[in-house]
Amino acid sequence: MFGFLEKSRPFKIRSIEDNKKYGVAAKDVNELLKKGCKLLELPLSGAHVCLHADGTKVTEEYFATLPDNTELVLCTEQTWGGSVCDIAHLLRSDQHSIGLIEAAKSLLGDEKSAKRRKILCDLLHNLEDRSELESRDEDEEWFTGVDARFKTKSTYMMYNCESRIRSYMKDLDEATRAVQKVKVREACIQASKSLSEMLKSDKYNGCYFDRSQKDKDRLCTKEGWFTCQGSFDQSKCASLHSINPYGSRESRIMFSTWNLDHRIEKKRTIIPALVEALQNHKSQDINLTYFYRLLFTRDNLKLVHIVCHKKGAHNLLCDPKKVFKTNRKRRSKKIRLK
Template identity: 70%
Template structure:
């Protein structure tokens, strides 16, 4: 079984240079490899470069000639080709060469999975999220109105536009209100909500990476993470995107949704209209409806795949629809008793 020398390619854990070595068994391979790479023989082992499988005496004869192997010292580990990918992506030194290589591979790649991996790799390698102004990154602003001079300003506007759209849907609901008195109160309510939005600058800070942490939904670099569908705590697919990184990512981000957990059209607006049937706008808890319609209290940022369009079947909290009376919970004052005058 042993005796015939098998040629293999061997390399170390940290270097990329490969050496040709011929050995009749693992023991001889380790001896030659450790001497070549100047590693201690005690505790050394050899594994497949591709997936990190340890090469044993029984496995060694089955290897194809010139199989690429990794020589490891006692404390070192190797989980496969992903180790090299991680090292490459953790430095900017090879970015240009990686882009060139990935572009070349993509043109010949037939596998749909391979094309997906290469496309995602190229998208992240061409990241320009560290640039902010139009002058620095003209390609990112391609198709964006000239009035926007920075990425953050445009992203803030992008969020404002979505929130304005929600406000317009509230206004449009006025047409469906039949009773004149209710319509008047609904218009007053809508006007008050609009003023609250203006004060908050339409919550555009959610997409603005330059804003303070409690106000934004992204990292200071511009990374957004999917928060999962309305009925989940987190996104199980770990979707993430940086629309500040490239024009393509900016456009793809437009497919992400600010989804209402308690639905706007099916639950919130109908509850608001219904609350005004026998009450005035001043009786309604506007802060509660404002939070449901326009804030992170009820909004979740979700990837299009995590956006479930079916009925959520979540209702407004009836205890919060109306303002709490100022005298609620207080004991009623005792009636004054007239004192009788003594004669």
């Protein structure tokens, strides 16, 4: 008697590197591998087949349970992690951007799910990126609402950073005006002037937002991407927030909600510590460089997405050993730094 002859069944197969699918009929895994490797011009040695959907390796036993026209991926030395690998493959090159934009727009037009519409809108927002354009003439839309004196994105972003950091001086000036004792107020005014001069000499640290600056001076990549550095009490952002305000007008506006957050707090801790130090010491005894770094530099500033910005008390203190200059004799009366 003749043994039972298994019937060949149709499958869709593709390689890891190419998303083009081919129809292959096979009655078992071995036949599928032989035909697939020949069709895709891949070596048979070490080859195996995985489900396109989730990367599950297809064994002979599992093969028998697969429905007709199941989408499969033929792997050799590389591994397949499921559909997410397609995303990784697309993101490795900009050549697919146009196709992705058209596909996302097409899907968005018919999509009813609010959640999926949000995903597609976010995808379009990031794909339609004009960050490589720099001047007003090249990307006029980006400059909508921006003063005409700014001719490039980098100069405006530098100004944006300068404006934020300049505002910290206003907080110090307000605290100075609130000091009741005349001598102490005068000392605070002198300290404020010195800090202002230091800040001016550093061009208000506007380089932090300027992508044309050196790597060590800016907070972004040379393309203009910023990454959230996490809340004051974390070493990094758990949500991996990122944004490129150079890419579009919308991104530029959204970036204004990101914070340059003081780890040791400006109003609650740094400024009160400076004022208190000046209560019983001359301004020349104070280590203004230490306070300058806490107020205006990345030594104490973190760029933080609004979601990661914790507005409660940080409970971090100034270092008493750094408040005064070490080369000057301190007065005998000690102060308590809150």
